Amino acid sequence: MKIVALAGSIIGSKTKTAMIKVREMIENKYPEHEVTLLDLADYTLDFSDGRNYFEYDGDTKYVTETIMGADAIIIGTPTFQASIPATLKNIFDLLPVSAFRDKVVSVVVTAGTAKHYLMAEQQLKPILSYMKAHIVPSYVFIEEKDFLRKEIVNDDVLFRLERLIEDTVLTSEAYEIIRAQKDEEYDF
Amino acid sequence: MEKYRINPSNGMEFGLYSLGDHIENPLTGERISAQQRIKELIEASKLAEEAGIAVFGVGESHQTYFTTQAHSVVLGAIAQATSKIKISSSATVLSVSDPVRVYEDFATIDLISDGRAEIVAGRGSRVGAYHLLGVDLQDYEEIFEEKLELLKKINEEKYVTWQGEFRPPLKNAEILPQPLNGQLPIWRAVGGPPASAIKAGYMGIPMMLTTLGGPAINFKHSVDAYREAAESSGFDSKTLPIATTSLFYVADTTKEALQGMYPHINGGFQAIRGGGYPKQQFAQAPDTRDALMVGSTQQIIEKILYQYELFGMQRFMAQIDFGGVPFEKIMKNIEVIGNDIIPAIKKYTAN
Numbered sequence: 001m002k003i004v005a006l007a008g009s010i011i012g013s014k015t016k017t018a019m020i021k022v023r024e025m026i027e028n029k030y031p032e033h034e035v036t037l038l039d040l041a042d043y044t045l046d047f048s049d050g051r052n053y054f055e056y057d058g059d060t061k062y063v064t065e066t067i068m069g070a071d072a073i074i075i076g077t078p079t080f081q082a083s084i085p086a087t088l089k090n091i092f093d094l095l096p097v098s099a100f101r102d103k104v105v106s107v108v109v110t111a112g113t114a115k116h117y118l119m120a121e122q123q124l125k126p127i128l129s130y131m132k133a134h135i136v137p138s139y140v141f142i143e144e145k146d147f148l149r150k151e152i153v154n155d156d157v158l159f160r161l162e163r164l165i166e167d168t169v170l171t172s173e174a175y176e177i178i179r180a181q182k183d184e185e186y187d188f
Numbered sequence: 189m190e191k192y193r194i195n196p197s198n199g200m201e202f203g204l205y206s207l208g209d210h211i212e213n214p215l216t217g218e219r220i221s222a223q224q225r226i227k228e229l230i231e232a233s234k235l236a237e238e239a240g241i242a243v244f245g246v247g248e249s250h251q252t253y254f255t256t257q258a259h260s261v262v263l264g265a266i267a268q269a270t271s272k273i274k275i276s277s278s279a280t281v282l283s284v285s286d287p288v289r290v291y292e293d294f295a296t297i298d299l300i301s302d303g304r305a306e307i308v309a310g311r312g313s314r315v316g317a318y319h320l321l322g323v324d325l326q327d328y329e330e331i332f333e334e335k336l337e338l339l340k341k342i343n344e345e346k347y348v349t350w351q352g353e354f355r356p357p358l359k360n361a362e363i364l365p366q367p368l369n370g371q372l373p374i375w376r377a378v379g380g381p382p383a384s385a386i387k388a389g390y391m392g393i394p395m396m397l398t399t400l401g402g403p404a405i406n407f408k409h410s411v412d413a414y415r416e417a418a419e420s421s422g423f424d425s426k427t428l429p430i431a432t433t434s435l436f437y438v439a440d441t442t443k444e445a446l447q448g449m450y451p452h453i454n455g456g457f458q459a460i461r462g463g464g465y466p467k468q469q470f471a472q473a474p475d476t477r478d479a480l481m482v483g484s485t486q487q488i489i490e491k492i493l494y495q496y497e498l499f500g501m502q503r504f505m506a507q508i509d510f511g512g513v514p515f516e517k518i519m520k521n522i523e524v525i526g527n528d529i530i531p532a533i534k535k536y537t538a539n
Binding site for chain 2: 099
């Protein structure tokens with residue numbers, strides 16, 4: 001299974017810290033699966049201009065094709081102006097309408113405070129649903145006080161991240177079985 | 189209808205069209221040469237004519253996985269290779285061309301073919317042509333409306349005086365050569381949603397509507413909106429032909445049709461759109477109510493007649509070569525269309 005851990009901002013450290021932790025946890029627990037961390041701060045992406053994702057060059061092509069090639073995607077997003085950052089929305093805009101069909105997507109949210117704790121529920125999940133993702137229902141919400149010097153220090157958050165990863169992998173495996181059953185039935 | 193060279197008493201026309209896509213055959217992993225693809229298109233037009241198919245269309249897309257960028261040149265060759273079948277674009281991306289040049293090309297094809305040429309003008313559903321030919325996508329909407337107006341004017345007036353934003357003005361210009369009988373049928377290519385259909389209606393121009401899949405009834409709204417818009421602009425919608433188009437694959441049994449088509453439609457979508465065709469949706473497609481034309485001969489006949497009841501269209505256009513379909517399968521489809529499908533449709537729709 002190919003898993004992409006996406007850090008959806010080009011600024012700040014909390015989301016990046018969380019996604020580095022996610023990658024480490026996946027590598028330890030599921031060494032048989034391939035995990036790629038895409039930290040958008042490492043890339044220079046074009047804004048979506050109407051082309052198909054594979055028609056871009058360089059970083060834009062690499063990032064979008066890596067996402068499209070994944071079986072499961074764990075999206076890490078900070079909270080900017082009560083919403084997801086534009087850099088993450090741009091990723092969605094670059095991809096085709098049903099980009100997440102047959103993919104499992106789970107979510108890690110970071111924020112300064114708990115003021116916008118429903119942001120992912122109200123704004124991110126509708127986008128993922130529209131793009132046909134199988135969404136892992138629970139997400140992990142991590143706030144400023146859960147971090148200390150670029151480490152997650154709240155055990156509750158660490159346990160929840162473990163569960164999120166487990167649910168992401170198991171959900172993906174379950175959908176693989178469902179797909180195989182359907183394919184057998186379809187016979188084409 | 190006569191103005192558009194359509195005689196409804198002969199029943200609904202059945203046509204074929206190609207985007208000129210150039211994709212590997214997913215079953216062999218091999219892609220034929222561009223030359224072979226173009227020659228096979230010309231060959232298919234001859235077979236289509238022999239099978240009694242009424243129209244053959246070729247479209248243009250200016251990007252990877254396509255090979256009929258110069259679609260009017262291919263249509264010129266088809267005009268020479270055939271003698272009865274109507275020759276159409278499917279579609280001409282008018283926004284990236286000069287309407288004068290487009291008219292010159294198709295008027296010439298009309299002369300070569302003894303009056304069989306038509307233009308189907310669209311905005312294109314891919315952006316490659318815009319990037320390659322230097323047309324700003326920001327003008328997507330306006331540039332097409334302006335150019336289509338001009339194309340229509342050229343068709344209707346002997347000396348054209350015109351001024352617009354996207355092309356130098358014309359002053360008493362005589363556009364030559366003139367088509368065989370003075371005018372060409374000019375259609376507007378319309379995607380699924382009603383917005384573009386309504387624009388076609390306002391303009392009082394025939395509509396070629398893509399119904400690539402999903403419930404056919406979803407497209408009813410576009411057809412109704414088109415006719416309503418035409419009436420509200422003072423046109424008699426009964427004089428305006430409508431064509432619908434769909435991907436098409438027929439075989440002896442439903443199962444064979446699904447198995448035969450799926451690798452091509454899935455591979456083609458993967459290559460051109462970057463995502464395959466969902467199997468679950470494809471599995472529903474043989475249902476009479478679904479617009480995607482896949483199934484046994486009888487199922488296809490029922491689907492077309494169901495749509496005829498819904499839309500009352502004058503023409504149905506089938507795309508039988510999408511996604512690297514090998515030529516022997518194309519021949520087989522043409523044969524079934526000619527032998528079984530067209531006679532059944534004519535029986536029901538001709539007076």
